[in-house]
Structure formats: structure tokens, C-alpha cells
Amino acid sequence: MKKMSFTQAVDDALAQAMAKDPQIIVFGEDIPLLRRELLVRFGPQRVRGTPISESAFVGAAVTAAMAGLRPVVELYMVDFLGVCLDALLNHAAKVEAFSGGKWSVPLVVRAPCGGGYGDGGQHEQSLWGWLAHIPGLTVVVPATPADAGGLFLTALQHEGPVVFLEHKLLSESWLEFLGSGGRQTVQYNVPEAGARGEVPQIWKPLPLGQAIERRPGGDVMIVSAAVGVHRALEAAESLEQQGISAGVLDLRSVSPLDTTALRAAAQNTGRLCVVDEDYEGFGLSGEVAAVVLEAGIPVQFSRVCTQSTIPYARHLEDQVLPNRERIVAAVQNMMS
């Protein structure tokens, strides 16, 4: 087995697909340098830089996809979707429905997301629940390099629009670009197993909407995505020492949501704790509760999410983002 870092895995899966399918093109701001390894292999026609004009280039990616290309459009950070949401909300997500199912948008929007390195709440949001709220969008949020590469391949083959989110704390290359490369004096709480791990020799697509149990547990199932999965695993270790058997379910995609796995977990343990780095209100955590309650499964429920604008200061940020202590406390509270 070979090992790769998270972003390396995504780029590797992308390169494998680009080598097979000449319709895949990649564009976004500074992409010629940020994806320079793709540029020197696939050339400037297929790996392009854009002006800082998200409304134009994300909007253009939608119809380019409809015309037969397979665009991968990159945003500097998912937060900046704010300036071009229309392209996804009102166009990419709607075409298939409006065309009576006759036309689709095979587009991948790739964007870094998430916090934990002190940039503040305009650059560190997760937004996957907010995006998954929109019918017609697929939202993928991997937690390991192997999943990142496999699911990226899936995203490329998918016939509809996919938002592929890459948590910056898992991405060695984003952290290096955003500042740690220029100094050795800062430390981030990077989950090792998420940042670097074993990957297959050849990438194969992984199924969408299929959660994976990262750790079995009989008393409670902690449900999460991206960095939250690793925080949940840390919490489960601590809980074990207290005699509580906590499992961890990694959703891998927020839309489609693996409702079968969620219901099974609720049925088996009777307790769910959702750890969601996205905002608490009106989001993934509430959706998980609804999915289980609609199935008539009685369940004890708790959630550890981001409740407010993410503050800039690292010590404040650490309290606002889900962490081991908060997860442990939430589970203990359910058990008492």
C-alpha cells in the first residue's frame, strides 16, 4: 500500500481521471500554480487560471458541463461561494429538474473548507449543510486521503453537480500555503489519520451516500464528517476509559445522506451524538434527528456543532469548533 496526504490523493485521483477523459478541465483562481503538477502534465488548455470573477467562472462551468465538458471548478475557499451562489442555487441545482430530467450538469466544485488555523469566520466555514439543503446538489465531505481520492473520482463520474469539500486542517498543502510554510512557530491540531494515510494503487470510485463505521460502539454512535470524525474518535477513546462504548460513523457525503446507516445506528445504540463543524441551527444535525424520528425510532440525541461566527483568536476558535472535550461532555450528559 502507498501513502498519500489528503490533497495529494485528490490531485492524484483527478490526474488519473484526466488522463482517461479529455473532457475534464480544471479552472479557478491561481490554478496554474496551485495545481502546477496537473499543469505540467495536462497543459494550459486543460488547467487554467481565472480572474477573481466567481460569478462568471462558476456560472460558466455550469453550461460548459451541460455542453459536454467535465469541468472541475475550484474556489479559493467555500466561504467565497457567497459571491456566486446563484450559479449553484438557481442554475446547476435546477437544470435537471427544469429540463424534465433530460439535461444534467456534470460539474465538480472543489473548495477548501473548515477552521482550526486562525483565519476567522469569513474563511473557515464548513457550509456543507447549507449547500445540502438545496435539492439537486451532491455534497461530499471526506475525512481520509483514501476516501478523498475515491470520492473525487465518483464526483467526476457523477452526472449532476457535486460540491467537493476539502477540510484545510487535513490538507498539508493548504496549511503550508496559508502560512505554516513560512514559519515553524505555529501548531495546528491536525488529525494525523486524516491528513495522511494509505491509498489504493489505482483509484476506484466509492459509492455516494454510504457512511462508514470508523469505530464500533454499543452505547452511543457519534455521527460526523471531515475533521469532526477524528475529533469523535479522540472522544470515543476518552469515553472508553470511562466505560462508555462509543462508536463513530463517518458520513462521507452529506447529500446524499446515508439514512439507512443512521437509522441502524440509532436502532442499535439508542443514542446519537452528531458532531458537526457546520452551523448548528437548521443544518445537518437537525436533519439527522429528523431522519431517525421519522422512522419512529426512539433515540436519545445530542449535538456538538458550531453555534456562532468563528472567532479569529485561536483560543476562542478552539472553543467554538467541536472538540474532544465538548463531545465527551455531550455523551456523558446523555449517559447520565
Added chain:
Amino acid sequence: MPPDLWQLYSLMFKCRRFEEAVAKLWHDGLISGEMHLGTGEEAIVAGVVSLLQEGDALALDHRGTAALLVRGVDPVLLVRELLGYPEGLCGGRGGHMHLFSQPHLAVSSGIVGASGPAATGFGLAAQYQNPGAVAVAFFGEGAMNQGMLLESLNLAAVWQLPVIFVCKNDGWAITSTDGSMTAGDLNERARGLGVPVIEIDGRDVSDVWQAAQTALERARSGQGPTFLHARCVHFEAHFLGFQLLRMVRHPLREMPRVAVPLTHAILKKDGEPFRIRLAGLRKVLAAVWRTVRDPRRGLAHDPLWRTRRLLRADLSRLQAMENDLTREVDHIIASALVGVPS
């Protein structure tokens, strides 16, 4: 009336020392996340902001720390904000890209182009409730490709709002050069949206000050917006620790980190023919080369150096002033670091 060069130089000098101190704090790991300095654009900042009065508003981008210093925000509060202290300007919650000061009607945003609508709204409020007041937007040339900024130019023009749009054109947006990403001409673009243009040498503080004076008079007297187009250089490139600049400054350490995977990629089996790969490689090398060779990073393009030349006749006064300002900034940093009330 000519500008008071001594006063403008002292503002620029203070900004430079302040930002150099900020850079040190960042390198020491005391400032988290990204850090965009404005070293090199001091003439624009001092030339424009020193002319603002009570009631005027300021909309900044991700590079606005020095502008707030010139605007009169308590520098100790600024440093404490960057350090993430609860005693900072925004309680440690904003950081350098999200600095707010209500008494100064000053806002910042890390969203490229956002200073356009922000200044336009302040301009509307001024026109409606405080005629004679103005709003200033600072942004880079890269932001001129962002829809909301172009829309703001038009809106400010049709409503004849008192807004000065200040484009600090350093020719770079992170790793992209102006020429490769911006079609046409920015002055024509602004004029096409009905906003008069003054093009200035952003390294020349008198030039900036004079142009700003003209634009402010127009705005204050109800004649609408102006586009100030000022060319400048950013000595630290996009942000501290910027990869391209690191490669130039520490080639032995940084080059292999980039070159090895790049060589690997170019030799990979499947992909486009070699001719096309070479075109890709040429693009990467060109960006590195442009960074290495950026002629504007030389001393002659430093707005401080250029102004200092004009004041050198009175060297003892100049040095005394510089020493005082250096001590003042040292004192600011020291008080910010130690004097934190709990």
C-alpha cells in the same frame, strides 16, 4: 496648497515600522492564520487617509491594518486584535481581515471586491444624512474583476455618491499577474461606468495626496465618485510566508520542494503530449521568473525612500523624527504585549 511632506513621511514611516513589527509577531507565531501586509503601498494609504475627516467612512480589503493606523485607531488595540487578545479592537474576534471601528466608520472584509459596495453604502448614508462627508474604498487591481465592485462603480455614478474608489494596483493578485487576467484597461473600465479617473504614481505621496484632494473636493461638493488608480508594489508579495517569494529568497531550501514533484508529474506516463506539457512548464517557470525579476521590489520603488530623498536636506531633523517614531512603535508593541488588563 502643497502637502506637508514631513507629516506624510512620518505617517508612512510609522506604518512601515508598525507593519515590520507585525511581521515579526507573525513569524514568532503570535499572530495566527494569514497576514497580508501593506508594505510598499504606504504612500497611497498616507496620501488618502490623512485627508479624511470626522464623519468620513473607510471600507478596507484584506490589507487594511495600516490604513486604520493612519485613520487614528488606537494602535495598541490594533496590535492586541492581531494577537487575538480579548482586549483587542474587536475583542480578538476579527483579526486583520475583519477590523471594524465604529467611531471611524471603518470596516474591512476578506472577500475580494466587498469594499466597493461597503463604501457605496457609506456614501449613500453620507449623501442622505451628512452631506459633505465621503466614503473611501481600498482594493487591489484583482478586485476590479469582481462583479460587485464594478456594480458599485455604476451605482455610485448613477446616484452621484461621494465615494472615492482607490485601486492599489501592484500588478499581482496572489500568483496571477494583472496582464494575464484582466482584459482591456482599468481606467477605461471605470470611465465606461461613468466614474472619472485620476491615474497616479502610487509611490509618490505628493501625487497621491494631490489627487485625493481633488477627488475629495468633488465628492464633498456633491459631484459624485472618482476612481483613483495608483500603481504600487507589495514588498512581501501576497502575504507573509508567500510561497513564490520564499522560493526566491531561499531557493536552496524551497526549490526542491516544488521542483521534485513537478519533475515527477511532467514525466508521468499518461497525459498530454510533451509539447503541451512544456507549455505548462513554461507557465510555472514564468511565474517564478516574474517574481524573481520583479524590478519594482528594488529600493527605487519604495515610497519611503523616494520621499526621504526630498527631506534629506535636513538630515538631523529627519533622523530625529525617525528615531522618535521607531521608539513610539516599539512602545506600542511592548504595551500591547505586556500591558494587557485582565
